Amino acid sequence: MRPDVMTETLTLYYHPYSNCAQRVMLALAEKGLTPQKIKINLMANEQLSDHYRAINPKCEVPALVHNNHSITESCTILSYLEQQFPKVSLTPQQPEQAQLMTRWLEKAAQSHEHQVVNFVYANGLGRLPTPEQWRYYEQHVPHRAEFHRKRRLGKAGSDLQQAKSVLDAQFEEIECQLSKTAWLAGSEYSLADIAWYPNAKLLSRLGYDVHPFPYVRQWLRRIEARPAYQAGIKPEMMPLPNWLLRVALRLIRRVGGRF
Template sequence: MPVLKTDAPEVLKLEGLHLYHANLSNCSMRVRMLLDEKGLEWSSHLVDLGRQENLKDWYFRINPKGLVPALVDNGIPVTESNDILFYLEKKFPQPSFTPGNPDECESMHEWVDLASRIHVKAIKTYVYGSIGGATKRRSDMARYAEIEPDKELVAFHQKTLDGIPKEEVAAAVALLKSVFARMEARLSKHEYLAGEQMSLADFAWVPQHVLLSRIGFDFSPYPCIEAWAHRISKRPAFKTAITDRLPTIPMWLMMPVMKFSSWWRERFSG
């Protein structure tokens, strides 16, 4: 679990829970929702990804990989959204989102792990392959390659600039369909991914539905997933953590707006 040590005075002095996040980041969504489901008080720090604030020195002192979200708990940074979920569940066990049944608990861990393992290969590749835009400016890439320890991320962001190959986008779609077929089968027998109660598995996956559905991924072959996502969307924490932070533009405008934002960032952001 990436619970990090820091000697940055500005981080060490932070008291309570502080979340560094972005409104449209699906990884940020899952952490915000768990914080709100548990009724925890937390301080919000929005990181402007369009202005590349996550590449600033001050943010790398919080998260050395420059990713959102990052949690700081009384001066202790915790990174990687799935690990933050487990960290919060362990430190604040009530209400519980861990099944008591060992088999269901194992299933929960498998679903959370899967969300992490396919994040770049499937989710990010599909999203940015569909948008056709870049995640970084070319002028930032030399510095980014130098400071980013995760070279898979460096390679991915370079691909968004050069154009993600169509075969990689097709492979991402095939992988997503395979995962969603498994999810559909699971949800045809259970209310939630790990069983009959909501668990960390659902927090890890429902933001994927939010993001993918807004950019046009076809979920019509998966009625049980749609019903599951609809149930979760009615929870108050879903509204405060996700709905209230989403742009109000209609879905059909989402893709062109994201494409234009990416184009503008590459050419004109200073």
């Protein structure tokens, strides 16, 4: 532990069901770090407040504030934690495995928008903005306004077959790696597994069929057996069966925004 570590302040802005926030929750738990946690209620649109926008200009969770310095983008936060809190290492010792981990992290950083969000919307589960939220996006959150503009034109998040085939290719790649090594970057559990677990889990809960991927299913179970998962994520998970979660999300879409 660095000498100043006891006086450092660490605050995590998160929502427990956010796959991106879960990456950071897992890494913090693996490292034995216990930040102050501030829940941003996405359902109540707390992310769309001027106060939170000052912390994360993209109005998304997670954000980590370390000694008044705000870090955003979940995969960037993972690398930051690894650099600042190296006592419990989540990087493989062997250089080739460490390089492989970096490649998985780079892909994970692109995956939320291009894989998860597309599938969720194409499957009829993503929330639609109200006119008020839409105005906020247009003024302050251009990437989200752009996504919804494309979605309305049928250019994003509308073709379920296409969204599934992108996921098929991704899950085949993960399955192939896990058929050769215990973890994504080789023989050691690493940030690569932490970055990909929440995506794979969320997609499987929301209707992507992981049955054709036995190594992925075993890997999910092994991660869920880790003390860091049990302490860092599980206590805040909603114990809803998957089918009920999907029904709830479809209802929220119906009664929510229309834009």
